[in-house]
Amino acid sequence: AISWAAPAAYGGSQESPVVELNVGGEFYTTTLGTLRKIPGSKLAEMFSSSAKACTDAEGRFFIDHPGTYFGPILEYLRSGQLPRQHIPEVYREAQYYEIEPLVKLLEDMPQIFGEQVARKQFLLRVPGYSENLQLMVRLARAEAVAARYSEVLVCVVHNEKDDANCVDTLRLLEADKRSVVKFGPWKAAPTIDHLLDCVKMDIKAQGYQVQCSKHLGLPANYFYTFCFTWW
Template identity: 60%
Template sequence: VSPIVELNVGGEMYTTTLSTLKKHPGSKLAEMFTGKPKLRTDSEGRFFIDRPGTYFKYILDYLRSNQVPTQCLQDVYKEALFYDIEPLIKQLEDSPQIFGELVARKQFLARVPNYGENLELMIRIARAEAVASRRSGVLVCLVRTQEDELRCQDALSSLEMDKKSVVKFGPWQAVPGIADLLDCIRMDVEARGYKISFQPHVAEKGFRFKSQDYFYKFLFTWW
């Protein structure tokens, strides 16, 4: 391989040196250019890497000057993981944004039973109700403690609707509260490409508890 290397990363063109790409010998990126190249080439003879080219510039800046990026951290972190550049991975994990996501938020959500499954259930219900409608709503019940769960079950019995269409989150044992979980649900549904908002559910007449104690309406807007 020539000491000067031309790359096509997802349609973005880069020129660098072989020594830069092999700066961290244990990385996947270094392995790509160790021995006989393991990459295909494009029509111009540039080595082709089928990854987002926009963020490769941050990877390259780090390899050239040890400059840790301050923009697009989540996306750069994914690329650092793909290329297996351990020093960059560790430095990014120490940044407040990545640390908060990996350590704080994910550990909290790991303590909320069936969190991922409930998100998918919300989306399925919303999509099923979206026929010929601009918006569809999903009723969500959030219970933080076992006691709240019992009261919620009692409250559900007074709801005049199909109980299967109510998505229940909790209970959980962690410091973050209901407002924090609501934000997490909104963030994660929006990350899947949906436009969503939420508000406390307005109780029907005869409802046993204040609806804002447990129930929230998530609105999906389709157009």
């Protein structure tokens, strides 16, 4: 590690020095002024005059973080240009580097607004949503030994009336020692179908192949089978 004051090329120069970067194996060229553009950001702190910087074998300053989407971050710092592609990925990078003005601008874009303000805010109103996802995956994996498919029974109730309609069926299933993952009720506009879409989306995002269908033989509006395919 060396300090930023050390390189002789920087000494006494009034211009912002050129910086060669290695960001997780991706190479970029910029200036120190660009990297310090947003005070309080992680990049500004990394390249402050008091910071220590690591270099690779070629003398490039090294950031130990994936560099695939660092280019759009650099373009924003240079010119204020917003990305037009890979918005969610650039959003995560802006959060990582703590570039708050860019984070806020991206949150106004449809892709991020829909996810952060609409979908995630809905799911925060579904009690135990994340825990239920984890339970579904655990149950599916427990049934996967020497099998191509495993199924998880899910009960979804939107409101108190739905909840009451399922009480007797849930008791029978419990008496038969059937595992059921129950979602709801919740206080938000999205319907049972919307909740099921979210469950499928979030399980697939973990890398699983999963399909959802109504469970035959049980109240069709509330009970569903999630089928995991393993091979």
